[in-house]
Amino acid sequence: MTANPHDWLNAHGDYLYRFALSRLRDPHLAEDVVQETLLAAIKQPNFAEQSSARTWLTGILKHKIIDCMRKQVREIPASELLQDEEANMDDFFDQTGHWVDKPQVWNAPEDSLQQQQFLTILQECMSRLPQKLLAIFSMRDVDEMENEEICKALQITPTNAWVMLYRARMALRKCLELHW
Amino acid sequence: MLNCKQTSLLVSQSLDRPLTVRERWAVRWHLFICVYCRRFKQQLLLIQRQMTAWQTGSTAQSSVTLSESARKRIAERLDTFN
Structure with missing residues (x-):
């Protein structure tokens, strides 16, 4: 079958967006990772071997979300990360x-x-x-x-x-x- | 003897790593005598169970959708790639 990215967007776009939004909270970031996910999906030739497009796309999306979160966590000052176990509670x-x-x-x-x-x-x-x-x-x-x-x-x-x-x-x- | 603060940290960590034998006994003893930390542990376990249910259920059910403008923008971007 020829995979059509527009079909993915129509069939799974909202689902992917909700998934991303629940993790990232920022609508713009969530839209961006959905777009990156679909663009990355186009480049992967072995889609036909996948059982479910949604599962496959969600797998790609998770990696994109983690990349995004990593950038966010990196922006946290080291002093805040390095507090020890007796951290202020x-x-x-x-x-x-x-x-x-x-x-x-x-x-x-x-x-x-x-x-x-x-x-x-x-x-x-x-x-x-x-x-x-x-x-x-x-x-x-x-x-x-x-x-x-x-x-x-x-x-x-x-x-x-x-x-x-x-x-x-x-x-x-x-x-x-x-x-x- | 552990206090509640130390116990709560170890109870949380027990969800993420195996506790050492010494830690396990210390936590077990504290939980035996402290009803509040017993409740705390039950509550963490409840949250964890519910999170698993949430993952499978709610993403499919929620009514949030991509905005029209975002959908259009993404569609155009896909075209430039094909």
């Missing part, structure tokens, strides 16, 4: 290391409606994360990338990655506690 813990706001009991979502509500709040909370934390959290918990891959992609140390993921999860948890 004063909002969450008092001087003796006890919770300032003690975690409350959550009702786990039981049916699909509750699950949808939970996800809506979770996404809203994610959208409030600082971009660098959203980037690394998306890679780990949404794309389920291995830590090694993340460190390589973002050029950070494992300790940096663990601390950033910790901060992201602490912020998300607190936001969910307030709104769920």
Whole structure:
């Protein structure tokens, strides 16, 4: 079959755009990576071997998104990245290391409606994360990338990655506690 | 003895790397005596489970679309390449 990039744009453009927007948040960046993805797809001759165009295009898109995130993370001052494990968590813990706001009991979502509500709040909370934390959290918990891959992609140390993921999860948890 | 701050960091890291034997026992002991950190761990696991569900579901369902102008711009760019 002859692959027609315009068909890809028509059939999968919105999907790819949503995917990119959920990771990058900036509509212009998201549009750019969709365009780069389709241009890269044209250059790859072995499309016919792929089972699903959407899966294949999403695979290319993920790489483009990671390139984009890497640039964003590189712009973070080194001083901010290199904070150690005792990083400032004063909002969450008092001087003796006890919770300032003690975690409350959550009702786990039981049916699909509750699950949808939970996800809506979770996404809203994610959208409030600082971009660098959203980037690394998306890679780990949404794309389920291995830590090694993340460190390589973002050029950070494992300790940096663990601390950033910790901060992201602490912020998300607190936001969910307030709104769920 | 770990405090809650140290425990929460290790609980988070347990999602990203295998803890050492010593760390595992220290966390287990703290969780045994601390209901708040037990809740914290349950909540992190819940978020992680829901994220997996989100990945498969919501990208397909959301109603956000490429703007017409962006779609046109991309289409033109594709033409210059063909």
